[in-house]
Structure formats: C-alpha cells, structure tokens
Amino acid sequence: MDLLHAFLTLANFVLVPAIAYGSQLAIGALGVTLIYGILRFSNFAHGDTMAFGTMVVVLVTWWFQSMGIHLGPLPTALLALPVGIAACAALVLVTDRAVYRFYRAQKAKPVILVIVSMGVMFIMNSLVRFIIGPDEQRFADGERFILSARDFKAMTGLDEGLTIKTTQGITVITAVVVVAALFWFLNKTRTGKSMRAYSDNEDLALLSGINPERVVVITWLIVAALATVAGTLYGLDKSFKPFTYFQLLLPIFASAIVGGLGNPLGAIAGGFVIAFSEVTVTYAWKKVLAYLGPEGWSPDGLVQLLSTDYKFAVSFAILLVVLLFKPTGLFKGKSV
Amino acid sequence: MSDTGKKIGLFAIVGGLILLTGVMQSWNSALLILNMGLISAIMALGVNLQWGFAGLFNVGVMGFVALGGLAAVLVSSSPIPEAWSAGGFQIIGALVLGLAVIVAAAVLYKKMPKGIARTLALLALLIVGFVVYRAVFDPAVEAVEAINPAAAGNIGGLGLPVLLAWPVGGLLAAGAAWVIGKTALGLRSDYLAIATLGIAEIIIAVMKNEDWLARGVKNVIGLPRPVPYEVDLQNSASFVERAASLGMDPTTASTLWVKGLYAVLFTVVLLIILWMAQMALHSPWGRMMRAIRDNETAAEAMGKDVTRRHLQIFILGSAVCGIAGAMMTTLDGQLTPGTYNPLRFTFLIWVMVIVGGSGNNLGAVLGGFLIWFLWVQVEPMGLWVMQTITSGMSDGPLKNHLLDSAAHMRLLTMGVVLLAVLRFSPRGLIPEK
Amino acid sequence: GSHGNEVKLGVILGFTGPIESLTPAMAAGAELAMAEVSASGKLMGGAKVTPVRADSTCVDAGAATAAAERLITSEGVKGIMGADCSGVTGAILANVAVPNGVVMISPSATSPALTAAEDNGLFFRTAPSDARQGQVLADVLMEKGIKSVAVTYTNNDYGKGLADSFAAAYAAVGGTVTTTAAHEDGKADYSAEVGALAAAGGDALVVAGYVDQGGPGIIRASLDAGAFETFVLPDGMIGGALETTFGAEINGSIGTVPGTESEGATMMAKMIADAGIAGGDGPYVGESYDAAALILLAMQAAGSTEPGDYKAKVMDVANAPGEKIYPGELAKALEILAGGGDIDYVGATAVELIGPGEAAGGYREIEIKDGKLTTVKYR
Amino acid sequence: MSKNPYQDDHGNKDASITNPQGRAEFQPAPGTGAAAHTGDAFLIGDSMTGGYGKTGPDILHDCTIAVNKGEIAVIVGPNGAGKSTAMKATFGMLNLRKGSVRLDGEDITGLSPQDRVIKGMGFVPQTHNIFTSMTVEENLEMGAFIRRDDYKGTMAQVYDLFPILKEKRRQPAGELSGGQRQQVAVGRALMTRPKVLLLDEPTAGVSPIVMDELFDRIIEVARTGISILMVEQNARQALEIADKGYVLVQGANAHTGTGKDLLADPEVRRSFLGG
Amino acid sequence: MIVVEDLHKHFGGFHAVDGASLRIETGSITGLIGPNGAGKTTLFNVIAGVLEPTSGRVIMDGEDITGLPPHALFHKGLLRTFQIAHEFGSMTCRENLMMVPGGQLGETLWNTWFGRKRIADEERALRAKADEVLEFLTIEHIADLKAGEVSGGQKKLLELGRTMMVDAKIVFLDEVGAGVNRTLLYTIADAIKQLNKERGYTFVVIEHDMDFIDKICDPVICMAEGKVLAEGSLAEIKANEQVIEAYLGTGLKNKDKVGA
Numbered sequence A: 001m002d003l004l005h006a007f008l009t010l011a012n013f014v015l016v017p018a019i020a021y022g023s024q025l026a027i028g029a030l031g032v033t034l035i036y037g038i039l040r041f042s043n044f045a046h047g048d049t050m051a052f053g054t055m056v057v058v059l060v061t062w063w064f065q066s067m068g069i070h071l072g073p074l075p076t077a078l079l080a081l082p083v084g085i086a087a088c089a090a091l092v093l094v095t096d097r098a099v100y101r102f103y104r105a106q107k108a109k110p111v112i113l114v115i116v117s118m119g120v121m122f123i124m125n126s127l128v129r130f131i132i133g134p135d136e137q138r139f140a141d142g143e144r145f146i147l148s149a150r151d152f153k154a155m156t157g158l159d160e161g162l163t164i165k166t167t168q169g170i171t172v173i174t175a176v177v178v179v180a181a182l183f184w185f186l187n188k189t190r191t192g193k194s195m196r197a198y199s200d201n202e203d204l205a206l207l208s209g210i211n212p213e214r215v216v217v218i219t220w221l222i223v224a225a226l227a228t229v230a231g232t233l234y235g236l237d238k239s240f241k242p243f244t245y246f247q248l249l250l251p252i253f254a255s256a257i258v259g260g261l262g263n264p265l266g267a268i269a270g271g272f273v274i275a276f277s278e279v280t281v282t283y284a285w286k287k288v289l290a291y292l293g294p295e296g297w298s299p300d301g302l303v304q305l306l307s308t309d310y311k312f313a314v315s316f317a318i319l320l321v322v323l324l325f326k327p328t329g330l331f332k333g334k335s336v
Numbered sequence B: 001m002s003d004t005g006k007k008i009g010l011f012a013i014v015g016g017l018i019l020l021t022g023v024m025q026s027w028n029s030a031l032l033i034l035n036m037g038l039i040s041a042i043m044a045l046g047v048n049l050q051w052g053f054a055g056l057f058n059v060g061v062m063g064f065v066a067l068g069g070l071a072a073v074l075v076s077s078s079p080i081p082e083a084w085s086a087g088g089f090q091i092i093g094a095l096v097l098g099l100a101v102i103v104a105a106a107v108l109y110k111k112m113p114k115g116i117a118r119t120l121a122l123l124a125l126l127i128v129g130f131v132v133y134r135a136v137f138d139p140a141v142e143a144v145e146a147i148n149p150a151a152a153g154n155i156g157g158l159g160l161p162v163l164l165a166w167p168v169g170g171l172l173a174a175g176a177a178w179v180i181g182k183t184a185l186g187l188r189s190d191y192l193a194i195a196t197l198g199i200a201e202i203i204i205a206v207m208k209n210e211d212w213l214a215r216g217v218k219n220v221i222g223l224p225r226p227v228p229y230e231v232d233l234q235n236s237a238s239f240v241e242r243a244a245s246l247g248m249d250p251t252t253a254s255t256l257w258v259k260g261l262y263a264v265l266f267t268v269v270l271l272i273i274l275w276m277a278q279m280a281l282h283s284p285w286g287r288m289m290r291a292i293r294d295n296e297t298a299a300e301a302m303g304k305d306v307t308r309r310h311l312q313i314f315i316l317g318s319a320v321c322g323i324a325g326a327m328m329t330t331l332d333g334q335l336t337p338g339t340y341n342p343l344r345f346t347f348l349i350w351v352m353v354i355v356g357g358s359g360n361n362l363g364a365v366l367g368g369f370l371i372w373f374l375w376v377q378v379e380p381m382g383l384w385v386m387q388t389i390t391s392g393m394s395d396g397p398l399k400n401h402l403l404d405s406a407a408h409m410r411l412l413t414m415g416v417v418l419l420a421v422l423r424f425s426p427r428g429l430i431p432e433k
Numbered sequence C: 001g002s003h004g005n006e007v008k009l010g011v012i013l014g015f016t017g018p019i020e021s022l023t024p025a026m027a028a029g030a031e032l033a034m035a036e037v038s039a040s041g042k043l044m045g046g047a048k049v050t051p052v053r054a055d056s057t058c059v060d061a062g063a064a065t066a067a068a069e070r071l072i073t074s075e076g077v078k079g080i081m082g083a084d085c086s087g088v089t090g091a092i093l094a095n096v097a098v099p100n101g102v103v104m105i106s107p108s109a110t111s112p113a114l115t116a117a118e119d120n121g122l123f124f125r126t127a128p129s130d131a132r133q134g135q136v137l138a139d140v141l142m143e144k145g146i147k148s149v150a151v152t153y154t155n156n157d158y159g160k161g162l163a164d165s166f167a168a169a170y171a172a173v174g175g176t177v178t179t180t181a182a183h184e185d186g187k188a189d190y191s192a193e194v195g196a197l198a199a200a201g202g203d204a205l206v207v208a209g210y211v212d213q214g215g216p217g218i219i220r221a222s223l224d225a226g227a228f229e230t231f232v233l234p235d236g237m238i239g240g241a242l243e244t245t246f247g248a249e250i251n252g253s254i255g256t257v258p259g260t261e262s263e264g265a266t267m268m269a270k271m272i273a274d275a276g277i278a279g280g281d282g283p284y285v286g287e288s289y290d291a292a293a294l295i296l297l298a299m300q301a302a303g304s305t306e307p308g309d310y311k312a313k314v315m316d317v318a319n320a321p322g323e324k325i326y327p328g329e330l331a332k333a334l335e336i337l338a339g340g341g342d343i344d345y346v347g348a349t350a351v352e353l354i355g356p357g358e359a360a361g362g363y364r365e366i367e368i369k370d371g372k373l374t375t376v377k378y379r
Numbered sequence D: 001m002s003k004n005p006y007q008d009d010h011g012n013k014d015a016s017i018t019n020p021q022g023r024a025e026f027q028p029a030p031g032t033g034a035a036a037h038t039g040d041a042f043l044i045g046d047s048m049t050g051g052y053g054k055t056g057p058d059i060l061h062d063c064t065i066a067v068n069k070g071e072i073a074v075i076v077g078p079n080g081a082g083k084s085t086a087m088k089a090t091f092g093m094l095n096l097r098k099g100s101v102r103l104d105g106e107d108i109t110g111l112s113p114q115d116r117v118i119k120g121m122g123f124v125p126q127t128h129n130i131f132t133s134m135t136v137e138e139n140l141e142m143g144a145f146i147r148r149d150d151y152k153g154t155m156a157q158v159y160d161l162f163p164i165l166k167e168k169r170r171q172p173a174g175e176l177s178g179g180q181r182q183q184v185a186v187g188r189a190l191m192t193r194p195k196v197l198l199l200d201e202p203t204a205g206v207s208p209i210v211m212d213e214l215f216d217r218i219i220e221v222a223r224t225g226i227s228i229l230m231v232e233q234n235a236r237q238a239l240e241i242a243d244k245g246y247v248l249v250q251g252a253n254a255h256t257g258t259g260k261d262l263l264a265d266p267e268v269r270r271s272f273l274g275g
Numbered sequence E: 001m002i003v004v005e006d007l008h009k010h011f012g013g014f015h016a017v018d019g020a021s022l023r024i025e026t027g028s029i030t031g032l033i034g035p036n037g038a039g040k041t042t043l044f045n046v047i048a049g050v051l052e053p054t055s056g057r058v059i060m061d062g063e064d065i066t067g068l069p070p071h072a073l074f075h076k077g078l079l080r081t082f083q084i085a086h087e088f089g090s091m092t093c094r095e096n097l098m099m100v101p102g103g104q105l106g107e108t109l110w111n112t113w114f115g116r117k118r119i120a121d122e123e124r125a126l127r128a129k130a131d132e133v134l135e136f137l138t139i140e141h142i143a144d145l146k147a148g149e150v151s152g153g154q155k156k157l158l159e160l161g162r163t164m165m166v167d168a169k170i171v172f173l174d175e176v177g178a179g180v181n182r183t184l185l186y187t188i189a190d191a192i193k194q195l196n197k198e199r200g201y202t203f204v205v206i207e208h209d210m211d212f213i214d215k216i217c218d219p220v221i222c223m224a225e226g227k228v229l230a231e232g233s234l235a236e237i238k239a240n241e242q243v244i245e246a247y248l249g250t251g252l253k254n255k256d257k258v259g260a
C-alpha cells in the first residue's frame, strides 16, 4: 500500500498531461466556439489560422533570439506573441473582407460558409507551408521545467517523479484567464452583448442600431488572438508543424461541441473531457495498482481497458455518450 | 426551359473537361477521372439524400465508404480455412456474446425500475460481460493473427464474385447506419455532425486495428476484379489482333478497354441510383421529406413520424455511400484502411454536394464529377502555375523555393477554385428550386 | 536534346500529406541521379533524363493512381521512381504500372506484403522488407543485454509490419515485449500512449515511427515524464532531426538503418551536401537516388528505354558479378554497360536485390553518443 | 392614388403646428407627382414602389404612408396587403424602385437601417422581434444600444408598463409565452426613445387587459411628441386612438382618413374591420 | 371527449401548468382564455405530445394518450395549429397543404418507383382538395408562392388550412386570430362552426379576441397561473370578477384623451 507513489504515478502520466492538453484544446475550442456563436458557422480554417499565427510567432521569435533578446526563464515566444496576433488578425480580417462578407450579405446558409471555410483552409494551409515549409520547427527556449521528474526524485527521494513543464503551467493559467475574460466580456459588456444579439437575430440587431460589421471585426480580432495564443502554447509544449495543426482541428471541434457550441465555459469543459477521455480510458493501471496493492504484488496484465489504438475511438465514444444525454453539449450550446 | 439549358450546358462543360483531358493528356487519364467521378457522384448522391432531402448533417461518410470497402474484402477475397479452424468461429462467438451482453443490458435498463439497484446491476452485467467477452475474444484473435501474419493473419473472405460486394457493401453500411441512427439521430446540426464524424473514426479505428478482420493497416491487396486483367488481354491473341485492327497498341487498348468496362458498370449503378433518387424526390415522399427538413415540429404535428423518416433516409443515404465504397475498393483492387481520412472521404464529398447544389440530385452528380476532376487536375495546374510564375525569374533561392512549393499549389488551387465557384453561384451550380 | 533523345522518369512521392517533409529530399536525391546521367551524356548515346514529379499524397490511393496514370499515359514516362508509402505503392502497382507495363522502383515502401504482390516482373524496391529489420533489431538488443522493451509503432503497414516482425524475432531470442502500442502520426498529443508504455515498463522503448512524425513526440513525452531514457530506433527514426531535437538527451539509444559497410553512404552524403539538398540526411534519400539510378542503368544495359525490355535487366545491374558502382559513378557505369560489360551497382545503400526484387537488407547499427548518431558496426 | 378620395389634407394642419422644425420641401418621387399632400409630415414613405430581392415582383404600388409629429397613424388592411412591407420599406429594409422616404424633412431613402435608428427611428417587426437567446433584461438593454445616457429610468418605465417582464427579467426571452414575447418586443422599442416608432401588430397575441394598457401607453408616448406608425389587426381599437388611418389593399392606398372617419365608413368596416 | 386530470408541467422551478383539470366535450367548441403566460400554449403542447408532462394524465375517449408523440396523435384525429406559425418555408403553399393527409400511397418509397400511376391519381385529388381549402381561405393567389415568403397573416391562414385537409376529430387552435384580418377571421369563425356542425369536429380555441370567442365558443375556460380559474358560458366568464381583474380589464383609460 503506497498511496503517495500511486498518486504520483497517476499525476505524472495522467493528471498533469491531461490538464495541460485539455487547456490547449480549450483555448483552441474557444476560437471555434466563438465563431460558431457569433458568426454562426463551423470554421474549418481554424487549425490553419492557428498555424499561421504561430508561424509568425516562430519567425519573430527566431529574429529575437538572433538579436539576443530573451525573456529569462520564460519562452521568448511570449514576447513575439503580440506580433503574431497582429499578423493573424490582419490575415483573418482580409479573409473576411475578401471571402466571408459576400456570403453574409447573401445570407447564405451556414453549411455554405462551412464549405467556404474549407476553401479558406486550403489556401491558408498552402500559405503557411509556402512561407515556412512543411517541416517541424523548434522555437521553444527558456526554462523547460517548473518541476522535472529527475529533480523531483532527487529532491524528495521518492521512486516516482513528477514533471510540470513551464509551458504546461502557462497554458493552464492562460486558459483559465482567457475563459474568464471572454465570459465576462460576452455577458457583461455592451459590446459583448451586442455580439450575442447579432448572433441571435441579425435583422433585429440592425434595428437596435448595432453595427454588424463592427461585431464581425471584433469577433475576428478575438478569434485571431485566441488562435495565435493557442497555437503558440501548443507549439511551445510540443512542436510547430503545419500538418499537426490541421489535425488538431478534430479534437478542437470535438471539445467545442461536447461542451456546447457558442459557450466559452463549454469550450473549457469540452477540452478537458476530450483530453481526459483520451488519456484515462486507455491508461494501463498496472503500476498504480501495484503501488496500491500489497508489497511486492503486481497485477499480471497491464490492466488496460482498451489498447491505445482505440484512444480516439474512445474519446469519440465518450463524446457520443455525453451528447446522448445532453444533446447540445454539457453547457447547452447553440445549434443553427 | 433555360433552366434545362443551363443544366445541359453545365454537364456539357464537365464532359468537355474530361474529353479535353483525353485529348491533351491521355484517354487513360480521362477514363480514370471518369470512373472515380462516377463513384464520387454516387457518394455525393448519398450525402445529398441525407442533407438535401432531410437536412441530416452526416459527416461520417468516410465510415460508410470504408464499410463498403470492407464488404469487398469479406465477399471477394479467398477464404483462409486455417484461420477459421484456429479461432475464426470463436471470434464470431465472442462477437455474438458481446452483442448478447449489450442486448441484455438494454433489456435490463428497460425492465428494472430506476434506481441504485438498476445502476449496479447494469454495471455488474457490463463489467462481467466485458471481461468474459475479452476472455473469449482475445485468444481467438491472437490465434488467427498468428497465422502467416506477413501475408494473411485474417479470417479471409467468402471467395464470391466481387460484384456481389457492391450490394453487400450497401447492406453493411445500412446496418451500421441503423445502429447509429437509432442512437444518434436525435441530435441536431453540428452535434449530429460531430457524432457521425466520431462514429466514422471509430469504424476506421476498428478496421485499422482488428487485423483478424481484414488485416488492419497491413492492407489487403490484389482483390479479384469484375473485369479482365490487362495483362491477360495483352497476352490474348484475339485481343491484340482486334487492337491492331483499330490501330492501337495492345497495352493502350487493354488499359482503355478495362477502364471502359468499369465505366460501363459504374454508369449503370449511377443511373439506377439516380433514377431512384429522382423518382423519390419528385413524389409525395420527397415532399414529406422536404417538409421535415423545413420544420420538424410542424411535420410531426402533421402526422409524419420524423424519427422514423430520418432513420429511413439516413440508412438509404449511408447504403448508397457503402455501395460507392465497395465500388471504389473494387476499382482500387485493394483495401488500405490508412487511406481513409475525413478530408478526402467526407469533406470532399460535402464540397461536391454543396458546389453542385444541395437538394438537387443532378447537382450532386455534377458536383461529384467537377470536384473530382479538379481534385485530380489541380496538381498539374498548380505545377503549371508555378512554372509560369518562375519562368521569367533568374535562378536563385527564390525560384527554387517557389518550385519546391509547387506541390502545395495543389491545395491552394483547390481552395481558389472552390471559392471561385461558390462566389459565382453561392447556392451551388444547379440550385434547388 | 531532340525528342528521341529525351527519357522521362516519373517521381511519385507524397509531396503533400503526412510525410510531406521527407519527400522533397527524396525527390531531390532521385533527381540527382538523373542529372548525373544527363550530364554524362552517355545514356543511350546522349539521352537527357527529365524527371516528372507527381504527388502520391501517401494516403489517397485514388489521387495517387490518377497521378501515376497521368505520368504514364500522358507524360509518357518510361519508368517510375516511387511510390513512397506502401499503401499507395500497392495501388499504383496494381492499377497503373502492371496494366501499362511500366517498371516501378520504390525507395521506401517497406511493407512485407509487397513481396508477394502480383507484379509481372515490374516492381522492385531499394528498401528492404521490414521482415528483416525486426530480426536485426532483436539481435542488437540481445547483444546489449536489453531483455525487456516496450514497443510503439506508427499505425500503418510499415510500423505494424516492423513491430510484428520485431516482436516475433525478439521473443525467439528470449526477449520480453512488455506492451505494444500503436501511435497515429501527426496527432496532437501522445500522453495516453506514453502513459500506457510507462506503466508497462521495460529497459528501453522501441519507437517504430517516423523521425518527423509522431516518433519525436513520443520520445519527448517519455523523456519529460521520466518514463524511458533509452530508445531503440529503426530506420524511420534515423535522421538529422534526431540530433538537433534531442542531442545528448538520448545518449545511449540504439538504432538501425538499411546500409552496408560501404563507402557509398559517405559519398552520397557528400554529394547531397554539395548539391545543397535540404534535409538530405533524412531517411530514404539514398534509396531514392539508387532507385532512379537502377532504372537508368537497366535501360542502358538493355539498350532500350522500353520497360518491357529493360525490366529484366534491373536485377542484373544491381547484383554481382561486375564492377562495383558507387554514387557519383554513374557515368562510369554507363560506359561499362555500353561496352557490354557487367556492373554490380552498390550505390548509396549497398543495393543488393534478392528474391522478387527487393533490397537484401544490410543494416548499419547506430548508437547515439554525445548527441550524435554514430555508426557502431554493420550487420 | 386617384381612386382615393379620402386622401385629403387632414392631419397636415396638425403637423404644421406640432412640427417646430418647419416644413420640409417635398420632392415628389419620379412619376408620382400626385402625392404632395403629405409633404410636410414628420415621417413620410412617399409613393413607394418596390418588392423583395433584386428581381422579386413589386409588392408596393405607389404607396404612401405618413405620420405627423406626436400623432398616431394606423395602417389596416387584409392579410398580405403589404402593410408589413410598407413598414419595412420605410425602414430601409428593402430596395425601393420608386419613391422616397423622408424623416423630418430630410431625405433618408439612401440610409441603412442602422443609420435610421440613429436618426431616431424605432421599429418592432411583426415576427422575429426579440432576441430569443438573451434574457428579457438584455433584450431591453439592446433596445437602448444607441443610447449613451443612463437608461435605467426608461427600463423602470417599461417594467411598470409590463410587470410580468420584471418578474422574468433573468429568463431567456425565447422561453416566454407568445404574449409575453410581444411585450418584450414593444418594450425593446420603447427603450430606444425614438422620435418615431414603427409598430407592426404590437398587440397580436396579447390579452385584452394588456392590450388596453398597451394602447394607453402608446397614446401617452405619442403625447410626449413621439410619432407612432402602426399596423394593427385589432383595427377597431387601433383606429379609435388613431389620428390618421390608412387602408392598404394589394400594396396600394385604398382609403385614408382620420381614425374616426374610417371607423365610420361602412365599406371599410365591412371589408376590413370585421363588420 | 378529452379529459385532462391534474396536469402539471414544470420548467425548472417554474410551474407553467400547475394542476389543471378540465374536460372537453365531444362536439363542443371550447374557448380557452387567460392572461399571457397563463399556461395555455403549454397545456396544448402537453396534450399534443410536444412536451412531456411533469405529472398528470390526458385521456381521449377513454384512452390514456399522455406522452404519445404528436404524429401518433395526428393519426388518432387530434390536430393542432401553432401560435407562432410553423410553415414549411421552402415549399409552396399548396404543397404545405398537400403534404398533410396521412398514409399517402406516395409516401412509401416502393410506390414512388413502381406505383407512379396510382400516385398520380392520388395527387390529383389532393391538389383539388388543397385548392379548395386555399380558395376558402381567400388565399388561392399564393398557392404557388413559397410559404416562407408570404405575409404573417397568410402563414396563420395556411396553418389553419392544414387542419382542413383531413377529417379530424378534435382540433386545437392556438390563436388563429392573432394577425389575421378581422373580416376574414369572422369568416373563419363561420367555417369553424360549419365544420363543427357538419363534420362533427371538436374544437379547442385559444384566442384573445373576445368577439371571436363570443361568436363561436360555448363553454369557455379561463386559465391563470397554470390553473383553471373559471369555467362556464362566455356570459358567466365575462361576469366573473377574477376573470375581469386578471384578464379582461376595464377598457382604455386614456380613450377620451385621444384625437386632440
């Protein structure tokens, strides 16, 4: 019986990674959910928007690094973030003008916008590869760990380590702050309310004197910021590679939907549901049980419910179950 | 009248594009595009049935297409008796057992009164069921997969003619659609979408990881064909003679002949499905479906059983996708579960439907051909664009960079074309009236 | 050159899709051979070789087939260097190459299943089947005294095939595989896989993946969490990126990559560096060079660019007897062949084609020392 | 227009008194010279011709509606006559092919709906007139969106008028009953503090007691100098409080007069007011 | 005859219908009035199977129909209209009517492929019937317009028209009058009476227009706060103090101050 070690094992391989991954998904899902909530379509280009913003951050980070500018223990990329956000905002605003506005004026059905966003996705996708190439890029620097497994073991003299990475810490804090800010903004400020009004009933918003173009611009600005932040944090934690960002789209959408589309709190909850279901259901409990059981005993098998081959299948199955009981997500989302 | 004119014109344009491919590139390329275009058109019809007729946002097309492919393997590849004796029957037994547990759980859920007792009983049943299932299933799978893993390791198929796989693929997809529909059709719009997407991913995960079924990611290659092999034709004296009399060399003649035969088969299937869809759409049944799509609450109040109808059309549309999937695997001659990705097998089909004009069968067919044509042809187009751009440039890193990026032009071109078409006619090329 | 003097070769690789970062260097490697031959002016009396690239997408059999069809029937290529991934390779082979009677040499399709594919004598590969590598890996581990490992593989025919053959071989020599977990490439997060692998434990972790796909993600997560410190890295994982990404962090890790004790590899490396090919130290660049070279040498040997004529010569030029040919010596080889002599093409990867035309599989054992990939020995 | 013997100058006299801004210069729209009678009203939709979309058929045919400062004008007519369309046209929500709209003497034909809101126009559409996903209170706040001053007082007034809304102010408006929604819609428009208020069937579905309250309130509002233009099917009550009434038939003016005149007209009563 | 027994419908903590019990006699035209938010529409929705009751029962001709889905109730002859029109927007007005009758041959897929002839005959009859209804409602000119693009009142008429396409036993009308021109509304009133007399339809009518109620309804039920407040003939109801206070009111206060 060794509760401490059991807990440490669990924390190191399940809790910490899942919380960090969940937060990464959540910030991404916030962008998706916001576009869905206000502009009323599922934006397939979001993954590539993230990639674009991050790409700019990467480039600027390299430039900073080459000039010897650093941020101490924190990653230099944080300094480059504003530039990335600005560039990303410029990109999405240009895209909106050139592409989406036309369909808004046509009052096109959401599904048309979905398909259009796929066109945008293709274009952004190539843009990013065109500029920075399809390869993996590294731009992380600064202190990598808040707590590393090795140090932890040395410090405590325990058999099991615990790792907490700097980026994980930043990600979780950012996620919490961003959601709170967004929630406050949408529900308490005049501009935020006008955005919700616009999404609810465009004609009536017009009749209330709300300027729809302004709402759209603000939405895109926030989305650009969220996408760049999400992309950068993810890239710092793992690595930057355009294709991976495209692949992120799926878990991000799953998070946004399981949480309830259009709801910022839902995005957070959804991110954690997806992350935890990926990590826990396929976890092999062997080690944990060995610590919990009597001294010297260890289970024969891995005590794994399903093999990791099925981790996506499992997270989708859990998503399905959630939706069966809560048809519009955990937080009562919208549907168009 | 001008409406029909427009339709004919659009189909003529797409036909012209394919002919142009024949003239400019090669007739083989043209026929290949035509064949995959036919299959794509059928898939698009399936999606259009669900979305255009009933407003069901099914983003699980990939799963049904893959099931069709699975059917092709299970029907046509040769049986492996060793595998059956090693554990094939036990696997089937295990699956039946698993099903029984689920059914028992469902019955239990219905029969017992709500409360702690029910939850506990249910949990116990499921856990015990799962453990027993795994205990029967796992060793059997291991035994089967151990048999010649490099070339087999699966239970094989029935060794029946591959054409039979097409309807079977439809049935398999329909069966899956029934299960999915029973559980998930209560969801709306994007929630249904992600649910179906998830189910498709689950189907693919199973196909990738259950090697005993169809070799998983190790792929099944060399599936039998409904048409002769080119090589055989090239070796057949009579064929070579006939080719020569037409002034063709035997290789070209044989490849064209085989593709032509496929084209005929696919066209027949497409026409049958198209006819059925058209008849259904322009009938009280289609009217009822449109009513349901417009306003479910009102349709329900007017005596239409919305749930049942949704299920019906979900099954039909999925079956059509399954048939197309089986046809595609037949054409490829192999099943490679790793190639099923949502972008290509779900979203591209959606692009076809929307660009063609949702709610309109002819539109879906047109979209199927056009988008497939583009998907294939944007590659040389992108390359050509890059070469044109760089032709005036002096050699240097920029030129190299641009030429290296040529391959990415493919997606860029696709995006540009897609946006252009949708800008030019935002409701699709042949909009629903 | 005049029309009759131009030979087109297809280069079908996944320029977009999941291995898009590997393919530019592979294509460049193949084109290096073609340029060399063109420059020599010795192929069939001065024919120029023109590469025609096409996108296999690595995963979309439909698009790949269409691309190959276009190359053969409209561009009129006389041979195909490709395809890359085993799945699309099989599709192109069955649906395009065999029907049209065109020779196809893949630099990287390593699935054991392709050995038995119906190919009418048209298909070869310069990469060995993974059946062999598993054996080699197992031997290396036993020699090092590593008796239990966890295995993770990229979930495709390559990864699965390799993991299977390794597990079988390892068990046969008395090793224990604690668990086998697939990982999908290009996914966002590998915590679940690492968690399961760590729970199973083992002296080392075998990562049968790709160096710029999921592989590094797994290694990174394992290192960070302190789950494994020693990694076992088959061919797909060996690449320069490994050094830049991990450096000394994975000291002591072991790898294998196709290759025989030959100067070929070093010579190739130099040529790549001279040509300034980005990512030239990645996997399968040498194999690509060799694949293209083999096609051209076979043509010269047959005195014809028609696949039907030269397909039979591929094995001849690749194997003994004859003068050994290394990368950069294609001109010499062409000359010998023109004079009716024999060659034994060694190339960048010590090509030796066995059985139905695939590389025999000599392997280079690698260890990471001071953050560098160091060759220990050949086997 | 010519078949409309009722379009006399009633009401214009009032306008000359109540309109301190002076007279507007009336510019008849092309081809419709006959409509000069309403030239000095506060809000005029003058000789409007037009329909939905770029290619749709004309719904309005040379239709004129106007309201003077501080007065109540009521539009009645059969279903599909174009009453709502006329309101929307006045508000710039469809393209006019002919005719013009003038507010307080200024030609606003070219302005967008938001700009008209800023100019002081308020509108309650017939359908889709609330933000269903927002709470009742947020709906009211959105009504006051263009106001920069403190609107707490106005909100209190609205709550006074419709006490049920105060009770439900934290509830999403989409969960309210039909009549309650209607109250939210009117409340939202009142929050704007407009100079002229356009109401499309404000009393549809509200109970008699609330309807009476509503009409009372509308009268009060009008007396503070706000002009009211409304469409009503509860036509008898509406015409009783109307300074001016229009009967529209098939997109054209059929009868025009004071509310009392129209009520007294037996033909109007029989054909449009239910006898 | 429909009997509603102690019906409750709660939304969270709010009791929209709070123990309503009432009976609707076969062959009657029952008026249902009450202040906004009294729970009338909710009661309808529960009876019509759109909402699940929290508790209580609905019995139709001795059969417990609580919780049956709307489409099943339709086939039992129970029809309803919606307070906020639920038209089929992308279909023509005629199609809106033609889709109503249940069990059409053409609704079976098999027949759409192999029974074209029979479907054609059936369609002709349906079309004639639909045109008749449109004509009756004086909206025959919009037959070929999309229902999404007709005026608010026309949509309400269409809503009513749908109930006239089949032989119903009992029809629930939720504010057919709101937004409908009064002259037409009174014509409709006559039609309801006629349907009631000649075809024996039972009607339950929610309406805020007292003149309309006056014209056709015999028993009138007044609801308030989810409960039945009063029941009886219209005269009785009108005289009921509570009803006046909660619902009817005493007329315009400012009436005489208008028209200055």
Ligand SMILES: Nc1ncnc2c1ncn2[C@@H]1O[C@H](COP(=O)(O)OP(=O)(O)OP(=O)(O)O)[C@@H](O)[C@H]1O
Pocket (backbone or CB within 6 Å): D168, D175, D176, D177, D178, D179, D180, D205, D207, E011, E014, E015, E016, E034, E035, E036, E037, E038, E039, E040, E041, E042, E043, E083
């Ligand atoms: N989904 C819901 N959630 C919460 N409250 C609801 C919901 N639906 C209705 N209500 C409340 O129930 C009460 C009764 O509503 P209902 O629509 O039945 O009223 P009604 O009698 O039909 O009124 P009206 O005459 O205005 O149509 C209202 O106070 C309303 O706010």
Ligand SMILES: Nc1ncnc2c1ncn2[C@@H]1O[C@H](COP(=O)(O)OP(=O)(O)OP(=O)(O)O)[C@@H](O)[C@H]1O
Pocket (backbone or CB within 6 Å): D052, D056, D059, D077, D078, D079, D080, D081, D082, D083, D084, D085, D086, D126, E142, E145, E148, E149, E150, E151, E152, E153, E154, E179, E181
């Ligand atoms: N969105 C629309 N698109 C096209 N035509 C429309 C649209 N809305 C209304 N119409 C047409 O315009 C005509 C007038 O409609 P409008 O809504 O103005 O009538 P109304 O007088 O307000 O009637 P009601 O009293 O029934 O509300 C109708 O015949 C209808 O067919």
Ligand SMILES: CC(C)C[C@H](N)C(=O)O
Pocket (backbone or CB within 6 Å): C019, C022, C084, C085, C086, C087, C108, C109, C110, C111, C156, C157, C158, C210, C284
């Ligand atoms: C290039 C590599 C990714 C190809 C891999 N060896 C395969 O067979 O799929």
Ligand SMILES: [Mg+2]
Pocket (backbone or CB within 6 Å): D083, D084, D085, D126, D200, E151, E152, E153
């Ligand atoms: Mg109207």
Ligand SMILES: [Mg+2]
Pocket (backbone or CB within 6 Å): D177, D178, D179, E040, E041, E042, E083
């Ligand atoms: Mg109601």
